[in-house]
Amino acid sequence: WAIYGIVGLAMGYFTHRKGLPLNISSTLQPILGDKGVNGMWGGLANGLAIFSTVGGLTTSLGLGVLQISYGLDTLFGIPSSKLVQGALVVGISALAILSVMTGLKKGILFLSRLNIGLAAIMVIAMLVLGPTIYLLGLFVQLLGEYIVNVFSLGSNTFANYPEQQWPNWWTTFYWAWWISWSPFVGSFIARISRGRTIREFIIGVLLIPTLLSLIWLTVMGGTAINIELLAENPGEAGILAATKEGSERAMFATFAAMNIGVALEYLLSLVGLSLVVIFFITSCDSGTLVLSMLTSRGNLDPPKSLRLFWGVLVGGVALVLLLTGGLSAIQTAAIVAALPFSVVMLLMMVGLFRSLANEPPIK
Template structure:
């Protein structure tokens, strides 16, 4: 190892030693989270107007930046995988991966998409089928159907996973190869130096990361609770009300806290493998019971359309026309994925020690993307195949769209029941992954955070989800977290350059 590499390694160790007794990030983060929730509960209208106003301003003024940033992340990921740096290991040269491919894919997929796929797998394609993007097709036609599948592929394809992969790669590289603490601020050691990373700028980056994680996950937990409640109501007549939602949150909180406390190798790994098995079973069932040939054709055609329009779609924004659809879908998704990057990136980095950069990018970019394509091809086609009338009925309430469509097919009740089980396991896995990551972020990057901090963050997440569910502020919190995470687009771009700067010192 060169003298420069040794100095960075020593710098990382110094940062870790300097931060061990420093709990400021933990306490300030808790204060920020409670202040935001308090504002949302005490003055929901004021909070909603402020959050929405900021988001609309950022979307309308900087929509181009979201598009350019996400495409830049795709270029960086593919470029690194194809470069001479691809053979560098995320750890010492003799390190080996901690997890098998199956467990690794299962964990990163569960943390990265999970509950969102069940929530939107039917609902998004049907929305585009009934209301084609930017008036590019007539509603309910074969052209609208093709466009619906292609658009869903685009929103859940390479862009979000490239966004996750560049941050996760930088974190894993500095964490395992340079022995720096597992904090996002430490990516910037080559640019800011030890003093800058250990000072106010570094702490602000870490606090912002914690807020984005708590807000994003709490929103997803709230939406997951609504869909689980809707599914149970649809299947078993269990009332869809506050009492049911409280019971669901309490039960799931107990489950994910047990999982988080047992650690990464037992709880999270086991549940992620279980998720993968249930999701695969659900998809095969739907594939066999639905219009099988149409599903295969949708998958094939969707990939062709997706790849064929990739560049144009990546940069598509109307300079003279109406961008309301783009703002409500593509730009909203791009901002949402960036808001989720601190959480998902930190978690993926933590489980990727010992893999090469090339192996890491292929695994994080290609495998989950193909999984998402299969999911939308199967469930999107099942919904579209029923026609425009059923599609309009299904999308009236997003939480029940999946169950409305499944009820029209043989064994639909069984598929719906399996989906509710999958929602629960995805719910638990997302929550305990986030609890683990928040423990790391607020413990100076400790790879095995204390049970106490994991419990605190687990309780905070659930209370936040519940409070905002009661106050009707889930959507508002989602918008607030996206607006607050806007700086992360800039942080991630700078992080890429910091990674390049450090990679140049490698002997390859």
């Protein structure tokens, strides 16, 4: 969220404070000047943002489809196959296009509220049905460890372990994935943050989502860890083995290992599957809206034809990557998309600091 906050704050400031279009290039105005923003360099920055957003969205859609496909197999016995995965990409893309066509205050808002409600139900259910006391204690412990170690973890490049694959396919991949998402998430939160002070923006974008993420990861991950630790043979409760076969299996394996009865296990799995579906629909529709804004000179209400075009394009790219290269191709797409935009992010910070330094003092 710090990554998203950088882009969102810069775009929100230059759009709502300086009256510039909601484009990545607008944030570079103190560096490039008006001529540069509207010229080749500004166009290049916007182009890199579009490339990054498409890469991030296709990564999300591809990974989501793998988990949804496995969930359908677990709950309804529909075998996971390339055909099913392809159909899911088409279906999710179609629903995302339908949502984005209805506008921000209808489809996207409705699905977002539904998402939050289901996520809250899931967390409460896991907290009550799982190891409640352990999870409460773990949350306090992890919160303290995060505060103490956030800077060392954030600067760890695993330089002493160049041959290990874990940092490459987890730490590096996730950081790259977040950077590739930053143009779209940053643009989206900038659009809806008009009238907020910088302090309010930072609290709303940085602290609250981080706290909610910590709660979610503590409850979901902590439950799985507790089950594995307390197994008759630690590490052999089935969750670890399922995760090694594919990360998309972890959530459903955790529900199965909780020993809460067939009915509750099925219900939790159904809610979990619904959450994954809706999360990726909301990601795709929001991303499609932002892509449409970025390619219509920062228009906050872009034409529906552009929304349709980008919705179809993102779905098509995700489909090709999934059917031809699988998970490794999807992860590589995120990293490739993020690398050039990381340079733009550095320039955005310079531009923001320069402009803020010229603001009149508050009396």
